[in-house]
Amino acid sequence: MLETSARLLRLLSLLQSRADWTGAELAERLGVGLRTVRRDIDRLRELGYPVDATPGVAGGYRLGVGAALPPLLLDDEEAVAVAISLRTAATGSVAGLEEGSLRALAKLQQVLPSRLRHRVSAFQAATVPLAGAAGAAAPAVNADLLTAIAAACRDHRRLRLRYQGRDGISERELEPHRLVHTPRRWYLLAWDVGRQDWRTFRVDRIQVPLGMPGARFTPRTPPQEDVAAYVSRAITSAPYRYEARILFHAPLESVAPQTSPGAGRLEPAGADRCVYLTGSNSLDELAVYVAVKGFDFEVLDPPELVPVLRELSDRLRRAVR
DSSP, X not given: OHHHHHHHHHHHHHHHHSSOBOHXXXXXXXXXXXXXXXXXXXXXXXXXXXXXXXXXXXXXXXXXXXXXXXXXXXXXHHHHHHHHXXXXXXXXXXXTOHHHHHHHHHHHHHHSOHHHHHHHHHHHHHOOOOOSHHHXXXXXXXXXXXXXXXXXXXXXXXXXXXXXXXXXEEEEEEEEEEEEEOSSOEEEEEEETTTTEEEEEEGGGBOOOBSSSOOBOOOOOOSOSOHHHHHHHHHHSSOOSEEEEEEESSOHHHHXXXXXXXXXXXXXXXXXXXXXXEEESOHHHHHHHHHTTSSOEEEEEOTTHHHHHHHHHHHHHHHTO
């Protein structure tokens, strides 16, 4: 009996770890025959696990979607990762997840072995959320909207939605490709059907989608293999009042750790120099941002930034007298 129960747990773990399994693969992993695999599958169904079977030579088994969420089997590393992720989500930038994350975390901690509970507790004791003006500047994203967009990316389904752009609200039909997030915001990279081009959308500016989910589409080749780099370039080259080009007298590899991909992008300019492209609606913000990088630099653009830096330098000099 104990051997059968252990085998059922092992079978369930295998079904949860991958979408599709053939009967032969399961039998080999469990060290049993195909008839035993079929009996164990029937036992899982009796326990409420919706295991779907496809007949034929190319057929197999997969864990389906049921009316209720069945228990999940997690190994040690997965359990710790889930607990830490829930703790982070409770103070994250996705609206509506705080309470649900805390409830799920409380349930998980009740059943964690002491060795794992200690690791999670150590993480919680050593971290605190940073609240204040920086957090208020980044609008929270609706969790249902975020998961709906993620599902549309996964299933290759079109989205019709209203988007709050700089010129007002417009209706868009999109072929969503990927969600990309920075520490402050979520972005959607998608093919804009109406404009026949790739566009990057801030998810917090997306209003109620229309008619989800939409029709299926054949995925297009993305505009760049490195999607994160493409989105970084798109959001940092947005039409700011001031667009800056700063020449740092330091290798790109040294400057890169001091810059955020959501604030600007770096381009090599030789072995020991690089150009930083960024933008802002405030020259004062630009001056402070580039001055605190810790490297010698020259302003290539805009020329209006030079007197602002000179004034900042004089102010700092007076402060240390």
